[in-house]
Amino acid sequence: MGSLLIVDSIKKYFPIKGGFRKPLKLLKAVDGVSFEVKGNSVLSIVGESGCGKSTVAKLILRLLPLTEGRIFFKGMDISSAASEDIKKFRRSVQIVFQDPFASLNPRMKIMDILAEPFKIHNLLPNKEIKDRLSGLLKRVGLSADVLKRYPHEFSGGQRQRICIARALTVSPELIVADELLSALDVSIQAQILNLLLDIKKESAISIVFISHDLNVVHYLSDEVAVMYLGRIVEMAKTEDLFQSPKHPYTELLLSSAPKIKVKEDKKIRSWGDKKSSTSQPLNFSTFRLISDVPSPIDIPTGCPFHPRCPKRFDICDKVVPELKDIGGRLASCHLH
Ligand SMILES: Nc1ncnc2c1ncn2[C@@H]1O[C@H](COP(=O)(O)OP(=O)(O)O)[C@@H](O)[C@H]1O
Numbered sequence: 001m002g003s004l005l006i007v008d009s010i011k012k013y014f015p016i017k018g019g020f021r022k023p024l025k026l027l028k029a030v031d032g033v034s035f036e037v038k039g040n041s042v043l044s045i046v047g048e049s050g051c052g053k054s055t056v057a058k059l060i061l062r063l064l065p066l067t068e069g070r071i072f073f074k075g076m077d078i079s080s081a082a083s084e085d086i087k088k089f090r091r092s093v094q095i096v097f098q099d100p101f102a103s104l105n106p107r108m109k110i111m112d113i114l115a116e117p118f119k120i121h122n123l124l125p126n127k128e129i130k131d132r133l134s135g136l137l138k139r140v141g142l143s144a145d146v147l148k149r150y151p152h153e154f155s156g157g158q159r160q161r162i163c164i165a166r167a168l169t170v171s172p173e174l175i176v177a178d179e180l181l182s183a184l185d186v187s188i189q190a191q192i193l194n195l196l197l198d199i200k201k202e203s204a205i206s207i208v209f210i211s212h213d214l215n216v217v218h219y220l221s222d223e224v225a226v227m228y229l230g231r232i233v234e235m236a237k238t239e240d241l242f243q244s245p246k247h248p249y250t251e252l253l254l255s256s257a258p259k260i261k262v263k264e265d266k267k268i269r270s271w272g273d274k275k276s277s278t279s280q281p282l283n284f285s286t287f288r289l290i291s292d293v294p295s296p297i298d299i300p301t302g303c304p305f306h307p308r309c310p311k312r313f314d315i316c317d318k319v320v321p322e323l324k325d326i327g328g329r330l331a332s333c334h335l336h
């Protein structure tokens with residue numbers, strides 16, 4: 001399959017006031033990120049809070065203007081496209097956010113919430129909408145009687161299913177899921193992940209799946225990009241990344257990630273016991289306590305990860321490592 005989405009060296013800098021008589025500083029939220037998403041595939045973007053994941057999502061969705069770089073959707077440059085093409089783009093690319101409650105209008109019945117996109121995009125005659133919605137709800141594991149109810153009548157997991165149904169109403173080609181699972185219990189997270197896997201199988205949709213938690217992306221993603229301070233530091237096919245991470249930051253993320261249990265039918269059941277991982281000598285969560293993520297306003301010299309890297313050596317604080325190809329995958333580390 002060809003590329004659905006091409007993200008080419010995108011940057012997003014936010015100007016920050018430096019205080020009285022102090023110069024304006026730049027917060028480099030996204031600092032030269034490139035990747036491709038092929039048709040019917042899942043790319044996950046993983047990294048700690050503040051590394052720029054949501055900013056990347058907003059740039060893809062055109063919710064923020066780019067500082068630099070270009071984004072192509074099916075070959076069309078989305079920052080300079082004609083308005084007719086932008087309309088099509090807005091249907092083809094949908095976003096689902098972390099907080100399913102905040103993104104559903106509490107005063108609207110589910111019927112009206114889900115019917116809205118059909119009306120905005122003038123997709124279906126009114127009398128066919130209800131049938132279509134019943135079908136959609138079935139796809140996300142809900143029955144048609146939810147249509148008469150209001151958002152507060154549902155649990156977090158059910159609301160997230162409703163948000164996914166809403167994204168699917170316009171038959172998108174790409175869904176950007178930003179921390180979709182973060183507000184949900186672990187058992188519900190597994191259900192939602194399985195739902196996304198089913199949707200991908202049934203409708204050849206591509207997904208950009210954003211998460212701060214490396215362990216949830218394993219069974220969903222075809223490829224994983226690891227971000228640190230606004231840049232991708234490693235990108236590889238999922239199995240390669242989990243079996244042999246090349247960047248010390250990925251290693252640290254993995255060392256704190258409990259394994260997901262998968263039954264023979266390949267359905268995700270639950271996460272492993274978080275406690276078992278804390279006994280490992282190089283543990284990310286304890287490591288994090290002694291050294292916090294540096295600010296994207298003052299990015300460290302050389303390798304941005306050097307103040308926290310257990311493998312750093314003499315040149316690491318002086319020379320910026322490039323993101324380079326190492327046997328069909330990418331990593332930015334002087335060790336390679
Ligand atoms: N509108 C904004 N103005 C200034 N700084 C912002 C804005 N949006 C995000 N940031 C900053 O950009 C960085 C990346 O944020 P974000 O993309 O939300 O990270 P993530 O989603 O990975 O947690 C953070 O330091 C954040 O504070």
Ligand code: SF4
Binds near residue numbers: 303305311312313335
């Ligand atoms: S370049 Fe150096 S500091 Fe950066 S990740 Fe590699 S070893 Fe660690």
Ligand SMILES: [Mg+2]
Binds near residue numbers: 053055179
């Ligand atoms: Mg975010």
